[in-house]
Amino acid sequence: MGEHLTFIGSVTAQLVRAVPVTLLILAVSGVCATVLATGLTAMSVARSPLPRLIQRTWTFLFRGTPLILQIFMIYYGFAMVPWIRHGLLWAAFRDPVFCTCLAMTCCCSAYIAEIFRGALAAVPRGEIEAGRACGMTGFLLLRRVIAPSLIRIALPSYSNEIIMMTKSTSLASTITVLDITGVAQQVIAHSYRTLDVFCAAAALYLLINATLSTLLTALERRLDVDRAPTPLAPIPPTLEPLS
Amino acid sequence: MTVPPPVLTATNIRKSFGDREVLAGISLEAREGEVISILGGSGSGKSTFLRCLNLLEVPDEGQIAIGDVQAPLTRNRHGRLEVSDGRAAARLRTQTAMVFQGFNLWPHLTVLQNVMEAPLRVHRRDRDEVLATARSLLERVGMAGFHAAYPKRLSGGQQQRVAIARALATNPKLVLFDEPTSALDPERVREVLALMRSLAEEGRTMIVVTHEMAFARDVSSRVVHLMNGRVESSGPPAHMFGPDASPAFRAFLSPAAL
Amino acid sequence: MMDDLTLLGFGPDGWAPLLLKGCLLTLAVSATSMAIGTVLGVLLAWARLKGPGWLRRTALVYGVVLRGVPELLVILLLYFGLPSLILSLSETFGWEAPGLPPPFLVGSLSVGLVSAAYQAEIFRGGVGAIPRGQFEAARAMGFSDLLCFHRIVLPQVARVVLPALGNVWQFNLKDSALIAVTGLSELMRTSLVAAGSTRHPFLFFGVAMALYLVLTTLSSTAFHYGGRYSNRWDRG
Structure with missing residues (x-):
């Protein structure tokens, strides 16, 4: 029993050291995918057909194929291209962490863009018309009227997608990255105590997911105007000029 | 007496x-x-x-x-x-049979199927006989033309009349x-009450x-x-x-x- | 270019037969895991809705864990854990050691276990979406529980659930690629082997992508029409 606990303790210590790798992949690809998804969403409502076509093709391609295949394509495929192999980019493409982040950015941006697109369609027309009616156009309308509604609508699905991304980071282990799953696999392979290692690794993933979803739920609650308490402070007689 | x-x-x-x-x-x-x-x-x-x-x-x-x-x-x-x-x-x-405030017609079955469901599946009566009864009941409640419609397409009063036909289809001792x-809207109340009155007279x-x-x-x-x-x-x-x-x-x- | 065509052809150096076989295996694994997921998912949903307290909690924990942990980790658990489990079981009961479990079984079981967690949520939501009056109308006419489930619950759940199940199927299809790590030569594994031995990774991964796109597109079309059929009574 004592030996058992010592083993679980040392496995957990090993796995915890791999947590930064998992978080790094998640953070980099999370941020990049969200930025790229914003661009894709803008393309999806563009007037000219070419950007719309690009967005649709992108979504079709990356949602219709397994992420692991995309990772392999980038990691093994680009290594065979002479101008990459002997060019400046090789420093990046030989790094499995970079390749994982790149693949996840492409793949998850497609999913997130679909979430944003759905939310954009769900922003009540009247809100936008009211903005137009008081003279707002373009970026101002987007920033002050559309974006706040859109973020509120999209947030639950977006949180879901972030959880899915946390799980997807484990695929990095298939191209030699020693993230949580990679280390777990190593330990299993030479200790054969599968269930213990699985439980320790699972606990770490659940902890990461629980933290993320708590944060995102808190954000959701802050943004939820329907549930916000009515401010009791009286409106000041003279309003500060808006900056 | x-x-x-x-x-x-x-x-x-x-x-x-x-x-x-x-x-x-x-x-x-x-x-x-x-x-x-x-x-x-x-x-x-x-x-x-x-x-x-x-x-x-x-x-x-x-x-x-x-x-x-x-x-x-x-x-x-x-x-x-x-x-x-x-x-x-x-x-x-x-x-017995029951007619509900909220109609409770089964939305995935047509009007005719709603009426035939219980006599067919619960009472296991003969299909032709059930069909004949259902048709005459739908005629009786003034919904004969709607036998192939799904409940969602009907007004509240129409749905309730179908629900009454469904309740009568098993020939219950008590409704x-x-x-x-x-x-129901005031307009529709009258048509349902008239139907219930004629059942009482029966x-x-x-x-x-x-x-x-x-x-x-x-x-x-x-x-x-x-x-x-x-x-x-x-x-x-x-x-x-x-x-x-x-x-x-x-x-x-x-x-x-x- | 000629070279590529030979590699993808049906000739002695061509990989076409193996790739097609890989496709079929991918479909078979996905379908098996979908079926495992449906059976287990229904049981889990029932446990969450009607089971006694301890079973309800177990089902809840199962769902949280299997939906929060990477699929790859579940595959590793079964790939390394199942053989030793079978071994210790056969020792306990004095059976003859049955040998290693077939990779097909390990693969479809692990994807199926994850699928079950998602499907359970879908079924639970589907039953919850049926108004109470629907059950009452059936009970008031003397329907038995079984008849009520068969004639009233199932058709209505199918409508709510089918689009979501289509999504799960797409995930199953893509998750099945992860089983490549266990050495089962489904589409992903075959393309990896082909890419390695011919040193044409772009070609073979590209072909594999195209084949996955065919599979996902065809099945989403099928689910679309299935959904429309099961929804025919809801179009006002």
Whole structure:
């Protein structure tokens, strides 16, 4: 029993050291995918057909194929291209962490863009018309009227997608990255105590997911105007000029 | 003249939800061909009582018999009544039918399928016979042209008329109506009430929970007024709507009579 | 270019037969895991809705864990854990050691276990979406529980659930690629082997992508029409 606990303790210590790798992949690809998804969403409502076509093709391609295949394509495929192999980019493409982040950015941006697109369609027309009616156009309308509604609508699905991304980071282990799953696999392979290692690794993933979803739920609650308490402070007689 | 046999005998029905006693011992007997209107303010327990009669709610106390078949209610080890035999309860329910406030038509079946479902699947009657009955019932409720429509396409009044046809399709001994017109527009109320009136004239045994005073007065053979979970007063409509009615029932009527 | 065509052809150096076989295996694994997921998912949903307290909690924990942990980790658990489990079981009961479990079984079981967690949520939501009055109308007419489930619950759940199940199927299809790590030569594994031995990774991964796109597109079309059929009564 004592030996058992010592083993679980040392496995957990090993796995915890791999947590930064998992978080790094998640953070980099999370941020990049969200930025790229914003661009894709803008393309999806563009007037000219070419950007719309690009967005649709992108979504079709990356949602219709397994992420692991995309990772392999980038990691093994680009290594065979002479101008990459002997060019400046090789420093990046030989790094499995970079390749994982790149693949996840492409793949998850497609999913997130679909979430944003759905939310954009769900922003009540009247809100936008009211903005137009008081003279707002373009970026101002987007920033002050559309974006706040859109973020509120999209947030639950977006949180879901972030959880899915946390799980997807484990695929990095298939191209030699020693993230949580990679280390777990190593330990299993030479200790054969599968269930213990699985439980320790699972606990770490659940902890990461629980933290993320708590944060995102808190954000959701802050943004939820329907549930916000009515401010009791009286409106000041003279309003500060808006900056 | 001989007295017709009782179709339903409910004795001393009690029911509480948590601390609140909703039914404080109600007894009711319905004889063949009777139309009983149950009236009462909101929270008087009238819907709960009706739902006890076909065991949609299990009463805490009391006995129910349809014809001479007792409802399979026994005491569990906590001393509360429960349905001891689900099949026997289902068999008992096949003798009755219910029309709901919210229609409760099955949305995935067409009008005709809704009417045919129970006689076909529960009573296992002959398909051609069921089809013929269903068609004539739909004609009877004025919905013959809609047999292939899905409920979603129908208005509330139309849905309720189909629900009545569905209730009659098994040829039940007793039809329970749970506020059948409360969810309808005033326009549609009339068409459903007219249908119910013609069923009453046909000699159907019906127990109707309703707010429609005119229906209670003109159509029913007996009016029962529930108050605080008890029968406050009851009698033939001529008596209940006459000068000798109980003060409580007159008070209940007064806002409507104004 | 000629070279590529030979590699993808049906000739002695061509990989076409193996790739097609891989496709079929991918479909077979996905379908098996979908079926495992449906059976287990229904049981889990029932446990969450009607089971006794301890079973309800177990089902809840199962759902949280299997939906929160990477699929790859579940595959590793079964790939390494199942053989030793079978071994210790056969020792306990004195059976003859049955040998290693077939990779097909390990693969479809692990994807199926994850799928079950998602499907359970879908079924639970589907039953919850049916108004109570629907059950009451059936019970008031003397329907038995089984008849009510068969005639009233199932058709209505199918409508709510089918689009979501289509999504789960797409995930199953893509998750099945992860089983490549166990050495089962489904589409992903075959393309990996082909890419390695011919040193044409772009070609073979590209072909594999195209084949996955065919599979996902065809099945989403099928689910679309299935959904429309099961929804025919809801179009006002």
